Amino acid sequence: MRISIAKRSASSAKDASNKAALPSPSSSASSRYPFTVEVSDNATVDDLKAAIASNVKSMYPDRQRLTFGDKKTVLESGDSLSKYGVSNDDTVFIKDLGPQIGWQTVFYIEYLGPIIFHYIVYNFPRIFYGVNFEHSEIQRRVYLLVMAHFVKRELETAFVHRFSHGTMPLMNVFKNSFHYHMLSGLNLAYWVYAPASGQGTALAAKLGNPLLMAIFTGVFLFAELSNLSTHITLRNLRPPGTRVRRIPHGYGFDMVSCPNYLFESLAWVAIAAMTRNLAAVLFLIVSSGQMYMWAIKKHKQYRREFPDYPKSRKAMIPLIV
Amino acid sequence: MAKGKGISVVEAYLVAYNAASFVGWAYVLVKTLLYLSVHGTNLDGLFDSIGNALIIVQTGAALEIVHSLVGFVRSSAMTATLQVYSRLNLVWGILYMFDYPEVRASYGLVLMVLAWCITECVRYSHYALSLFDIEVYTLLYLRYTMFYVLYPAGVTGELLEIWAALPHAAAISSWFWVFLVVNIVNYPPVLYKLYTHMIRQRRKILGGGADSNKIKAAKSVDPVVSKKKRL
Numbered sequence: 001m002r003i004s005i006a007k008r009s010a011s012s013a014k015d016a017s018n019k020a021a022l023p024s025p026s027s028s029a030s031s032r033y034p035f036t037v038e039v040s041d042n043a044t045v046d047d048l049k050a051a052i053a054s055n056v057k058s059m060y061p062d063r064q065r066l067t068f069g070d071k072k073t074v075l076e077s078g079d080s081l082s083k084y085g086v087s088n089d090d091t092v093f094i095k096d097l098g099p100q101i102g103w104q105t106v107f108y109i110e111y112l113g114p115i116i117f118h119y120i121v122y123n124f125p126r127i128f129y130g131v132n133f134e135h136s137e138i139q140r141r142v143y144l145l146v147m148a149h150f151v152k153r154e155l156e157t158a159f160v161h162r163f164s165h166g167t168m169p170l171m172n173v174f175k176n177s178f179h180y181h182m183l184s185g186l187n188l189a190y191w192v193y194a195p196a197s198g199q200g201t202a203l204a205a206k207l208g209n210p211l212l213m214a215i216f217t218g219v220f221l222f223a224e225l226s227n228l229s230t231h232i233t234l235r236n237l238r239p240p241g242t243r244v245r246r247i248p249h250g251y252g253f254d255m256v257s258c259p260n261y262l263f264e265s266l267a268w269v270a271i272a273a274m275t276r277n278l279a280a281v282l283f284l285i286v287s288s289g290q291m292y293m294w295a296i297k298k299h300k301q302y303r304r305e306f307p308d309y310p311k312s313r314k315a316m317i318p319l320i321v
Numbered sequence: 322m323a324k325g326k327g328i329s330v331v332e333a334y335l336v337a338y339n340a341a342s343f344v345g346w347a348y349v350l351v352k353t354l355l356y357l358s359v360h361g362t363n364l365d366g367l368f369d370s371i372g373n374a375l376i377i378v379q380t381g382a383a384l385e386i387v388h389s390l391v392g393f394v395r396s397s398a399m400t401a402t403l404q405v406y407s408r409l410n411l412v413w414g415i416l417y418m419f420d421y422p423e424v425r426a427s428y429g430l431v432l433m434v435l436a437w438c439i440t441e442c443v444r445y446s447h448y449a450l451s452l453f454d455i456e457v458y459t460l461l462y463l464r465y466t467m468f469y470v471l472y473p474a475g476v477t478g479e480l481l482e483i484w485a486a487l488p489h490a491a492a493i494s495s496w497f498w499v500f501l502v503v504n505i506v507n508y509p510p511v512l513y514k515l516y517t518h519m520i521r522q523r524r525k526i527l528g529g530g531a532d533s534n535k536i537k538a539a540k541s542v543d544p545v546v547s548k549k550k551r552l
Contacts, residue, residue, distance in 0.1 A: 129355065131359060197361065
């Protein structure tokens with residue numbers, strides 16, 4: 001069937017099947033719109049996006065947002081066009097989402113920042129503090145644990161997480177990375193590896209209580225392993241290539257919808273407790289706060305989608321919220 | 322700056338003033354952070370490290386009163402005077418006057434200096450850039466969001482400092498003591514007014530998000546940035 005691809009302008013929004021859509025006067029780049037593409041009668045949204053991409057080189061499928069009809073229904077990947085009632089000679093509207101970057105790439109970039117910053121601040125203190133000094137045991141310990149955390153994240157990004165076709169606008173990578181690179185990267189490293197708690201200082205002696213350090217390290221390891229376990233559970237929830245949605249069960253999931261966020265927060269609680277440092281507390285508050293909001297959203301989604309969703313489950317903190 | 326007209330002498334001077342102030346405050350900020358990261362809570366050497374620079378750069382802000390009086394900048398000399406006065410009071414009347422650890426090596430000082438530095442760095446860079454008609458949304462956002470924390474933090478620091486100076490002021494003269502107490506008493510109403518003013522400004526400027534209309538609106542409510550007299 002023949003589909004007309006057009007850009008929505010404010011005036012043509014009312015007339016969805018406007019075959020003679022005039023080019024929008026405000027945009028010079030829309031001179032190529034509207035154009036028609038030919039797809040099979042039982043084509044999918046992906047087929048349509050591929051056809052558009054072959055017509056307009058820069059508009060790769062991830063960059064397209066296709067809507068149809070007065071209700072501006074978004075055409076989702078994986079569905080057939082007939083599901084939305086798109087038929088021959090209809091007009092589908094396209095929006096350019098701008099240059100996109102894949103989620104997996106973003107993850108790689110986000111977690112690399114802290115690794116680099118911690119490495120530099122720990123190993124080249126002269127650049128940051130103007131002095132050379134020896135790190136205390138507590139600083140060595142935190143360095144090890146934080147590096148391990150982010151290396152784990154990189155490995156999970158490579159081997160564990162399942163990324164669906166998702167992308168985000170390219171420019172968002174800066175906003176997203178800022179949180180990791182600055183808060184858990186540079187800022188955390190700067191204050192934790194500072195001479196003020198270096199070898200021989202009173203602060204290091206206070207923080208370096210062996211029993212407390214052992215306890216907090218233990219909590220941290222427990223949290224990391226639990227978090228990994230939940231990621232593996234999530235991975236196994238959906239067989240590759242399918243789009244099934246299932247209720248997760250198992251370790252952590254029996255009590256909360258998002259145990260991955262719970263254990264992640266717990267790991268940072270351990271770091272904050274170990275260092276008793278404002279920079280660690282700040283990162284803990286910001287990251288846990290964000291994860292909490294995500295957990296609430298996810299929890300509501302699950303409850304809406306599955307009528308038999310376990311009633312006793314909370315969003316992120318067992319028995320509480 | 323009018324488009325295509327180039328920069329006037331007054332504007333060039335203002336850019337220099339704002340840039341120099343920014344550099345001064347950034348210097349104090351970096352030195353303070355450096356000191357804290359190296360010495361932790363041992364604040365004995367803090368004033369030695371930043372004291373002079375702080376006094377100089379804060380005193381430089383007095384020029385803003387002159388700018389208003391002479392018409393270089395469209396904001397009332399009264400506003401400028403009120404703002405600068407309280408800072409000068411603290412820097413000369415407290416920090417310079419009283420060489421005691423309660424005043425010069427205190428958490429109040431740290432709180433006060435950090436709050437001032439961060440606020441001023443954002444403010445001066447905002448002004449300097451706006452002289453070139455450049456609006457950086459991030460700066461605007463910081464300016465109208467950080468005050469939620471920085472105002473109370475800075476005020477707490479200032480009050481702690483004045484409080485610490487009270488007994489020493491009394492030793493000099495009971496009128497000095499009274500003067501400082503009157504200062505303290507004035508803080509709640511002034512903070513309330515300034516705080517609610519900023520909240521209202523924030524709603525106006527950041528209300529719906531960053532498009533050029535909002536930023537133009539920002540220029541029209543931000544008294545110093547907008548309506549600069551073209552001299």
